[in-house]
Amino acid sequence: MKKIEAIVKxxxxxxxxxxxxxxxVTGLTVTEVKxxxxxxxxxxxxxxxxxxxxxxxxxKIEVVVSNNQVEPAIEAIVKSARTGKIGDGKxxxxxxxxxxxxxxxxxxxxxx
Numbered sequence: 001m002k003k004i005e006a007i008v009k010x011x012x013x014x015x016x017x018x019x020x021x022x023x024x025v026t027g028l029t030v031t032e033v034k035x036x037x038x039x040x041x042x043x044x045x046x047x048x049x050x051x052x053x054x055x056x057x058x059x060k061i062e063v064v065v066s067n068n069q070v071e072p073a074i075e076a077i078v079k080s081a082r083t084g085k086i087g088d089g090k091x092x093x094x095x096x097x098x099x100x101x102x103x104x105x106x107x108x109x110x111x112x
Contacts, residue, residue: 001096001112002070006061007033008081008089013059019080020063023072029062038086056087064096064112 008016013030020028034055065073074091082088101111 001064001066001099001108003062003064003094003096004070004073004077005092005094006077006081006089007035007058007091008061008077009083009087010057010059012081012083013061015080016061016077019076020061020073023076024069025063025065025073025076027063031060031062033058033060037090058089064099066109066112 006016010032017028034057036054036056061077063073070093074093077091098108099111100107104111
């Protein structure tokens with residue numbers, strides 16, 4: 001099993017959710033986050049004063065999938081989240097050693 005974490009632009013959330021659903025991903029967790037990468041934030045004008053926005057709003061999507069779902073899930077995220085502009089985000093994949101569904105006590109693949 002693998003955990004896929006995708007950091008994407010907030011307005012792309014619905015598209016990514018739909019794309020993941022189409023490839024068979026049944027559950028996900030979404031967190032509103034802030035951060036920056038190579039773009040290092042940007043400057044904005046507010047009431048005539050210029051100021052620097054260091055941390056940009058992003059959305060972190062977390063899903064745990066079986067090993068055979070990893071590539072389709074990554075492709076779905078990339079296709080649906082890409083705008084072609086700086087700040088589109090990143091995807092991180094890590095191994096998951098153990099999963100337990102609290103309600104039923106199911107473990108590992110059965111719990112996903």
